[in-house]
Amino acid sequence: MKRLLTIVGLLVLLGGVAVCAAEDGVTDKEVVIGAGLDLTGAVANWGVNIKAGMDAVFSRVNAAGGVHGRKIRLIAYDHVYQPPKAVTNAKRLVERDKIFVMMGHLGTPTTKAVMDYLQDKQVPNIFPATLASIWTNSGKYHVGDLATYADQTGLIVDYLVKERKIRKIASFYQDDEYGLDGHLAGKARLKHTHDLAYVAEVDYKRADIDFSSQAAKLKESGADAVIVQAVYREPPRLAEQCHAIGYNPVFIGPSPIVVAKTIELGGKHVEGLMGVEVYPLPTDPGAFLDQYRADMAKYAPSLPIDTTNLYGYQKAAVFVEAMQRAGRNLTRDSVLKAIESIKDWDPGWGLKYGYGGDNRRGMSNAGRLVTVKDGKWIKVGDWMELKEVGRK
Amino acid sequence: MTEILSSQVVSGLATGCVYALIALGFVLIFKATDVVNFAQGEFVMVSGFISYTLLIGLGIHYGLVLLATIVLSGVMGVVLERVVVRPIMDAPIFSIVIATIGASIVLRSSAGILYGYDVLPLPTIFSKDPIRVGFVQFTAMDAGVIGFSLVIMVALYLFFKLTRTGTAMRATAQSQTAARLMGVSVTRIFSLTWAISAAIGGVAGVLIAPIIYLDPNLGFIGVKAFAGAILGGFGSIPGAIVGGMLLGVIENLSGYFFNAGIKQVSTYILLILVLVIRPAGLFGAAPIRKV
Amino acid sequence: MPVGAESNGRSPLLVLDGVETFYGAIQALKGVSFTVPEGSIVTLLGANGAGKSTTLKCISGLVPAARGTVSFRGQRIDGLPCETIVRRGISHVPEGRELFPELTVLENLAMGAYARSDKRAIHATLERVNACFPILAERRTQLAGTLSGGEQQMLAIGRALMAEPALMLLDEPSLGLAPMLVEEIFAIIRGIHAGGTTVLLVEQNANKALSIADYGYVLETGTIVLAGDSQQLLKDDRVRRSYLGQR
Numbered sequence: 050m051k052r053l054l055t056i057v058g059l060l061v062l063l064g065g066v067a068v069c070a071a072e073d074g075v076t077d078k079e080v081v082i083g084a085g086l087d088l089t090g091a092v093a094n095w096g097v098n099i100k101a102g103m104d105a106v107f108s109r110v111n112a113a114g115g116v117h118g119r120k121i122r123l124i125a126y127d128h129v130y131q132p133p134k135a136v137t138n139a140k141r142l143v144e145r146d147k148i149f150v151m152m153g154h155l156g157t158p159t160t161k162a163v164m165d166y167l168q169d170k171q172v173p174n175i176f177p178a179t180l181a182s183i184w185t186n187s188g189k190y191h192v193g194d195l196a197t198y199a200d201q202t203g204l205i206v207d208y209l210v211k212e213r214k215i216r217k218i219a220s221f222y223q224d225d226e227y228g229l230d231g232h233l234a235g236k237a238r239l240k241h242t243h244d245l246a247y248v249a250e251v252d253y254k255r256a257d258i259d260f261s262s263q264a265a266k267l268k269e270s271g272a273d274a275v276i277v278q279a280v281y282r283e284p285p286r287l288a289e290q291c292h293a294i295g296y297n298p299v300f301i302g303p304s305p306i307v308v309a310k311t312i313e314l315g316g317k318h319v320e321g322l323m324g325v326e327v328y329p330l331p332t333d334p335g336a337f338l339d340q341y342r343a344d345m346a347k348y349a350p351s352l353p354i355d356t357t358n359l360y361g362y363q364k365a366a367v368f369v370e371a372m373q374r375a376g377r378n379l380t381r382d383s384v385l386k387a388i389e390s391i392k393d394w395d396p397g398w399g400l401k402y403g404y405g406g407d408n409r410r411g412m413s414n415a416g417r418l419v420t421v422k423d424g425k426w427i428k429v430g431d432w433m434e435l436k437e438v439g440r441k
Numbered sequence: 442m443t444e445i446l447s448s449q450v451v452s453g454l455a456t457g458c459v460y461a462l463i464a465l466g467f468v469l470i471f472k473a474t475d476v477v478n479f480a481q482g483e484f485v486m487v488s489g490f491i492s493y494t495l496l497i498g499l500g501i502h503y504g505l506v507l508l509a510t511i512v513l514s515g516v517m518g519v520v521l522e523r524v525v526v527r528p529i530m531d532a533p534i535f536s537i538v539i540a541t542i543g544a545s546i547v548l549r550s551s552a553g554i555l556y557g558y559d560v561l562p563l564p565t566i567f568s569k570d571p572i573r574v575g576f577v578q579f580t581a582m583d584a585g586v587i588g589f590s591l592v593i594m595v596a597l598y599l600f601f602k603l604t605r606t607g608t609a610m611r612a613t614a615q616s617q618t619a620a621r622l623m624g625v626s627v628t629r630i631f632s633l634t635w636a637i638s639a640a641i642g643g644v645a646g647v648l649i650a651p652i653i654y655l656d657p658n659l660g661f662i663g664v665k666a667f668a669g670a671i672l673g674g675f676g677s678i679p680g681a682i683v684g685g686m687l688l689g690v691i692e693n694l695s696g697y698f699f700n701a702g703i704k705q706v707s708t709y710i711l712l713i714l715v716l717v718i719r720p721a722g723l724f725g726a727a728p729i730r731k732v
Numbered sequence: 733m734p735v736g737a738e739s740n741g742r743s744p745l746l747v748l749d750g751v752e753t754f755y756g757a758i759q760a761l762k763g764v765s766f767t768v769p770e771g772s773i774v775t776l777l778g779a780n781g782a783g784k785s786t787t788l789k790c791i792s793g794l795v796p797a798a799r800g801t802v803s804f805r806g807q808r809i810d811g812l813p814c815e816t817i818v819r820r821g822i823s824h825v826p827e828g829r830e831l832f833p834e835l836t837v838l839e840n841l842a843m844g845a846y847a848r849s850d851k852r853a854i855h856a857t858l859e860r861v862n863a864c865f866p867i868l869a870e871r872r873t874q875l876a877g878t879l880s881g882g883e884q885q886m887l888a889i890g891r892a893l894m895a896e897p898a899l900m901l902l903d904e905p906s907l908g909l910a911p912m913l914v915e916e917i918f919a920i921i922r923g924i925h926a927g928g929t930t931v932l933l934v935e936q937n938a939n940k941a942l943s944i945a946d947y948g949y950v951l952e953t954g955t956i957v958l959a960g961d962s963q964q965l966l967k968d969d970r971v972r973r974s975y976l977g978q979r
Contacts, residue, residue, distance in 0.1 A: 088558060089553055089558040089657070089658075090558070090658065091658075093557075093558035093559055093560075093656075094559045094560065097557065097558070097559070224700075224701055224702065251700075251701075252700055252701045252702075253701045254701045254702065254704075254705050257701060257704075257705070258653040258654075259452075259456060259653065259692070259693070259696075261448075261449060261452040261453070261693055261696070262449060262693050262694070262695075262696030262697035262704065263696065263701070265445045265448065265449055265697050266697065268445065269445060282560055282654065286653070286654075289569050290452070292569070292570070292571065293448075293452070293569060293570075293571050293578070293579065293580040293582075293583075294445065294448050294571065294578050295571050295573075295578055310559070310560070313561075313562055314560060314562045314654055316562070318569065
């Protein structure tokens with residue numbers, strides 16, 4: 050009996066010590082970071098590569114001794130691009146694995162599903178791999194990083210109307226938080242700035258594979274340009290099915306379509322497809338990109354360099370910079386403050402990062418147009434600071 | 442309007458033909474062995490990867506690849522029956538069905554481990570460029586899928602109707618006891634049934650993978666085909682064909698007249714409607730069972 | 733030692749010796765022994781559940797014999813699968829006919845010859861079966877499931893004949909048929925026998941069965957309790973009381 054009491058007492062003591070210790074996920078030697086990604090589902094190409102990109106940065110940093118003596122350990126679970134699974138994974142990461150922060154969480158609908166939970170647990174949601182506007186205006190725990198789909202769509206609409214003189218524009222969008230972000234922003238931009246409206250608004254569901262009815266509706270609308278608020282599977286298939294019925298509009302969409310996979314799947318049907326880029330091409334020159342290419346060759350030799358893994362790579366690089374700035378006393382608050390301290394900072398690729406103000410937490414708002422030519426993504430315009438475009 | 446509508450019907454028919462082929466596989470195995478094989482969709486997926494490997498990895502000629510894929514799919518069907526189903530043939534049907542679900546998960550994960558979960562483009566000999574006949578616009582791909590499916594269906598019909606083995610397969614489905622008494626090896630017929638079902642699934646895979654891309658989750662198309670088989674009356678071969686084709690067309694038209702949400706559920710709305718009005722499905726009759 | 737008719741001078745075609753079978757834990761046959769001489773009609777009599785059908789199933793291989801032996805033309809056939817036994821020359825017309833209801837009459841007959849490969853010989857058999865059952869020739873494109881009861885029984889027998897068996901096992905061929913049809917079926921059995929096929933007949937209608945049979949065996953709860961010449965059995969008191977409904 051006495052022994053039992055001693056054990057219980059010890060346990061209570063230890064529990065007390067644990068509570069007194071630093072933040073979850075931070076020990077003297079280690080920082081544990083969580084990610085919810087799609088590794089086996091409809092957008093697995095993004096998930097697998099984002100993880101590889103982040104791992105490459107963390108591996109290099111760890112090999113050099115870590116950040117302020119702490120090695121970074123990334124735990125990633127597969128949510129298959131399904132919101133309910135994303136919630137289960139987030140709970141596992143926060144409650145069992147005791148992660149310090151969530152990083153690079155993939156997908157708009159999936160990240161939205163874990164948003165309130167992370168907020169309640171006060172776990173920062175750093176640089177989710179979704180550029181919906183919501184991550185730039187939802188308070189201190191949600192930190193977006195690059196130009197939003199809404200802002201990108203603003204660029205698309207302005208380009209189509211002003212430069213291409215196209216007035217009949219249609220929207221093809223994924224019917225969820227992701228597709229609606231750009232879709233609604235485009236609608237607002239057309240109305241307020243150009244006094245126009247979409248000639249057709251055609252939706253599809255996540256993981257749909259057949260767009261023949263959408264193609265028919267778009268053709269009937271007579272649109273000269275179709276904005277595709279989609280990922281990499283849909284633009285090739287939609288283009289194919291439009292071409293099959295003799296309909297050849299301009300296809301243009303935000304950054305998630307700007308990946309090599311789109312071209313691999315679409316072949317000649319995606320020649321001329323346009324997209325928006327919010328960070329450089331993996332083949333561009335620059336010290337940061339040289340480092341990226343070297344790290345990928347070393348730590349993920351089986352994966353070709355691609356916008357998808359560069360996306361994860363730059364997130365991890367900026368986060369490491371923030372941890373450096375936060376110093377040895379690493380807490381969730383200190384790392385959030387460190388991110389806010391990043392202003393006009395160029396990691397070495399000519400693109401500046403900076404905290405955007407009280408109600409806007411985007412790090413960079415740069416964007417430029419790209420297109421597919423001869424089976425490659427090439428740039429069309431120069432970098433510009435994108436305007437903030439609302440969804441209303 | 443009619444122009445676009447007719448294109449919709451043709452492309453729906455192409456998808457529907459693929460559903461019909463997969464549905465046929467479901468029905469053949471069910472009729473012969475009373476087992477609903479939930480790994481049927483995985484035959485489609487695996488055959489896609491087989492032809493991808495042969496085409497891209499080994500650079501073999503397309504015609505040979507097609508033939509090899511069909512044969513290898515058939516072998517896979519036999520192996521699955523031998524390894525997964527036959528050892529538990531005396532277990533309750535429910536257990537066997539669960540075993541097929543297990544097999545489908547294993548096949549899906551294996552494909553994921555071997556090839557990754559990325560979507561891959563499977564080459565095809567059919568062009569995706571538009572063809573115009575009268576006012577109907579479609580692609581060579583659509584025509585190829587429809588044509589090839591019909592050839593397979595006719596060949597199957599002739600096999601079952603005219604050959605000794607085909608007749609024995611139908612006979613076994615109706616009375617295993619009598620078939621054994623006639624000198625039919627029922628286990629051989631079961632193997633053959635699985636081989637044929639898997640081979641048809643293989644054809645479906647080679648036809649559909651270039652259209653909707655290849656990935657380990659391709660097998661989920663089996664769910665739609667299963668719905669098509671029920672629509673036609675589960676257990677009826679003409680039902681599987683008509684049910685599958687109808688499903689493809691209805692899906693397309695509902696997407697055209699309504700939106701993506703309706704398109705997604707149209708299959709199931711139709712299914713429920715048909716089952717309420719005709720519980721046995723379009724072609725299903727009250728099953729003839731002898732005591 | 734098998735009891736029965738071998739003493740009569742004809743050589744035995746089929747010999748059962750001490751055959752036992754089980755359905756799960758229930759023993760259906762408790763050591764059945766008898767012989768069927770070549771060229772004879774032998775009938776198995778017995779009440780429901782005595783094991784008559786099971787005995788036939790043991791011979792044709794549908795049910796495995798747990799103990800004892802079944803020999804056909806001097807060779808052991810117990811333990812062989814059905815599809816081998818039919819090729820040795822035994823056709824079994826099972827109780828309830830077990831036709832292929834969704835196959836046509838002609839396809840059913842073709843299935844009967846499944847174990848054979850000589851197309852010309854099969855065709856010759858078909859001609860003979862058609863001559864024997866003109867109604868089947870008439871209905872050859874009709875689905876078997878749509879035939880009347882009598883026609884179905886004829887088809888079941890015709891299908892078994894298609895294998896050109898040396899021994900035909902008939903299980904309750906008159907069951908559920910109108911009296912006139914029963915007569916016809918028995919005439920057919922006599923015809924088959926006349927054509928040189930040995931017949932082992934299980935019948936409820938013991939009177940009719942014994943009237944065409946050479947020998948009879950009486951089966952009770954899994955064992956043979958009585959054996960003899962059919963004329964003797966017709967006169968036997970026990971048989972008369974129990975199976976012929978006479979007092």
